Amino acid sequence: MRRVMKMQKADFIFKSNAIFDGHASLPKPGYVIVTGNTISYQGNDEKLINEYMGETTRIIDAKDCLVMPGFHDAHLHFYMSGLYGSDLVMASFNDTSEEECVNSLKDFARLVPKDRWLIGAGWYHPLWDNPVLPTKESLDAVYPDRPVCMVSGDAHTMWFNSVGLEKIGITKDTPDPTGDSYGRLENGELSGIIHEKAAMELFTEIFSFTHEEENRFYKKFIDELNSYGITSICDMAMTAVSGADFIKEDIYQRLLDDGQLTVRVNIYPTLDMDLGRAKKLMKSMSGDILRCQGVKQFADGVSGNHTAYLKEDYTNAEYPGDRGTMTIPFDEMRRMILNAHKNDISVRIHTVGDQAIHELLDIFEEANQKYGYKDYLQHTLEHLENFQPDDIARMARLHVLPSVQPEHVLIDPVGVERDLGQERIRHMWPFRRLLDTGSVLAFGTDSPDADINPFLGLYNAVTRQSVDTMEPKGGWMPEEKISLEEAFSAYTYGSAHASLRSNKLGLLEEGMLADIVVLDCNPFAESSEKLLDTNVTLTMMDGKIVYEKTQGEEL
Secondary structure, three states, rough: HHHOOOOOOOOOEEEEEEEEEOOOOEEEEEEEEEEOOEEEEEEEOHHHHHOOOOOOOEEEOOOOOOEEEEEEEEHHHHHHHHHHHOOOEOOOOOOOOHHHHHHHHHHHHOOOOOOOOOEEEEHHHHHHHOOOOOOHHHHHHHHOOOOOEEEEOOOOOEEEOOOHHHOOOOOOEEEEEEEEEEEOOOOOEEEEEHHHHHHHHHHHOOOOOOOHHHHHHHHHHHHHHOOOOOEEEEEEOOOOOOOOOOHHHHHHHHHHHHHOOOOOEEEEOOOOOOHHHHHHHHOOOOOEEEEEEEEEEEEOOOOHHOOOOOOOOOOOOOOOOOOOOOOOHHHHHHHHHHHHHHOOOOOEEEEEHHHHHHHHHHHHHHHHHHOOOOOOOOOOOEEEOOOOOHHHHHHHOOOOOEEEEEHHHHHHHHHHHHHHHHHHHHHHHHHHHHHOOOOOOOOOOOOOOOOOHHHHHHHHHHHHHOOOOOOOOOOOOOOOOOOOOHHHHHHHHHHHOOOOOOOOOOOOOOOOOOOOEEEEEEEEEEOHHHHHHHHEEEEEOOOOEEEEEEOOOOO
């Protein structure tokens, strides 16, 4: 009775026969009550519901459709995602050859002044009919008098024409960068291909736009996120290079001040030894909507380019010792992580290859031993494609969270098998074993590397089949499938863990912030294929409706 006397009338009451609370359990019928920006109640007590009813309370009756916590994308690159959806870059992810890639720029080229970079994005040569790296020669033949830069789909490689190489000041006599090399033709001339950190150092020169242009594509991308029910994201440093990570805190702050930031943002600038920027951002950005929650760095590259760091040579090695390398030398990475842990800053590291994962776990283990395990930090490894088997259970023992992108699993399984062979692919993206050994999975997309649509990743996780072909039947490495409730939890509560927000986000429970999504169906009552046609009808962030496809039914 004391609770009723203090009760504040609800702003919203969600009613549904299928409420998913964020835990890895099946939906149940009931209500979710929102007062202000907070969930006041979640349960099935109809008498209590009547006590919350007020004159202005809006009841949203979802009937049999799923009501759930907002999706939380644990790993994306906001700047590039917004840019690739704008009219400033020609993004095409479906080209099947070098020639097609070059030709796809022609119409766009007519719209871009010749003194500006002509930028394309999305090419991925392992999926081409002839899976070899392109060269500047094909770009030179069509664009001989303007700078052109083509960014690979995984953003780890840049492909330039000759004018572009000249504009950035790289010639055949330019010394190769430490730990990397500029691509060369057989005659020693530059090929136009630049990989990994050497490419990352050029990003700020290539992607240079006005504040007006940036604000426009940021707002457009926020609207897209809301339309997919995404209420929180982790914006991860785009490069290993300090000052070139494309974490634009000034844009976020302007949007927040103007009331236009309708998605919660957790930023992760580049990790280096000088933690001054991170500390400043963690202090100045600590609200419920905009926060700096740690730092990010790169341990290795990607398998398709043989830059992911492996214990043994690639199965299709191009030379003895072809097993990739650390983007940041081990000793330097070790010093940076130990320093961040000592200074109470969470660390997130891009780790794709099995040896990169193994060595990073060694570093985190040393950090816990040297400075103590700190339960208020959440170190994570990102991507985690290929494991040494013993390291799967080691993740949970060391409290290192796996942040994974299920859409990556089915991008190119044939290429993965070609690169790593039949024995190693048994330990690729082991979602089932990670959960069974005690890890909390966090799901994301790595957008723009993959589609921001969360339902695609959910489908990949529960079927291990391609969203395009629905192959292979039964799933690729089907023993690593997870249940639908586990997948939804990874995309809500699990991702909230990754961003240190699980005390306020990811669950529909009393006291949690009111980030709530209503779908147009209940995927738990449908076949897995229905996920691919599922849509969001309403998105609430911080107690406010930020997207509504229809007006819904009000009682």
